[in-house]
Amino acid sequence: MVALQRIGAGEVALQAQGATLAGRLVLPRGKVRAAVVLHPAAGAPAGFYRAFAAWLAEERDLAVLTYDYRDFGASASGPLRQSRATMIDWGLRDQAAAVAALGGLVPGVPRWVIGHSMGGVWLGFHPAMVGVDRVVTVGSGLTHVSDHPFGYRMKARAFWHGPLPWISPALGYLPGARVGLGADLPLGVYQDWRRWCLSPGLHLSDIGRRLPMPDPALVTAEMRVVAIADDPMVPPSAVWRVMGLYPQATKRQLVLRPEAFNLDRIGHMGPFHARNAVVWPALVD
Secondary structure: OOOEEEEEOOEEEEEEOOEEEEEEEEOOOOOOOEEEEEEOOOOOOHHHHHHHHHHHHHHHOEEEEEEOOOOOHHHOOOOHHHOOOOHHHHHHHHHHHHHHHHHHHOOOOOEEEEEEHHHHOOHHHOHHHHHOOEEEEEOOOOOOHHHOOHHHHHHHHHHHHOOHHHHHHHHOEEOHHHOOOOOOEEHHHHHHHHHHHOOOOHHHHHEOOOEOOOOHHHOOOEEEEEEEOOOOOOOHHHHHHHHHHOOOOEEEEEEEOHHHHOOOOOOOOHHHOHHHHHHHHHHHO
């Protein structure tokens, strides 16, 4: 049983292995149809998903738990340069704690998981997934740097091979806010992320070394696998690979195309922007 605490005004604290995570529970006005946990993308604070969470509650009668990974966003616990957090902590421990907490926060209703980017590739490591009824992954894929379109591939290689691998250890963290990422990240998170994006299979390259073997039998839910046609970071071909991680789930593929929603672009982060709310029904209906 995962320890959790209601703090007030929708704020909750989740106890993950070795960390306390700051979370927020949004409830509908009426009867709760299902409870949802939203696993964020790397570098995206929980607040980024606030408008989407509010829409799920108000328009779809869902209770929605959002949270920040350890040593990031509202879960920051001290100077970032002192953090020992890794992306393994985020995907293996923090995500697992959030799924396990969902039933205690809103008992007696179906449970859903929505994973954005890295939030959708770790589900086979989470024991509480056995009780999850529905999964939506958005822009989640087993991405290698060679998967990016040419122009973005050059940008990605500069990110992984330029000065940051040397500057970040000197600073003690990734200065993401200064290089257009939007937020600074713990050094260990950046180092895991870099190693995996330069390795076939992403995080699977660490199985048997730093990672245990995932259990595909944990994920038997109805699963919607969403790719974004104009996503240069995780293009559809990389998204489809993630389906192989969950062979026992009932899967449905969906590609979000900007022109289908009268949008100029969507991109990797765009499905959750309030300005693109027109795509939200396609994610969950």
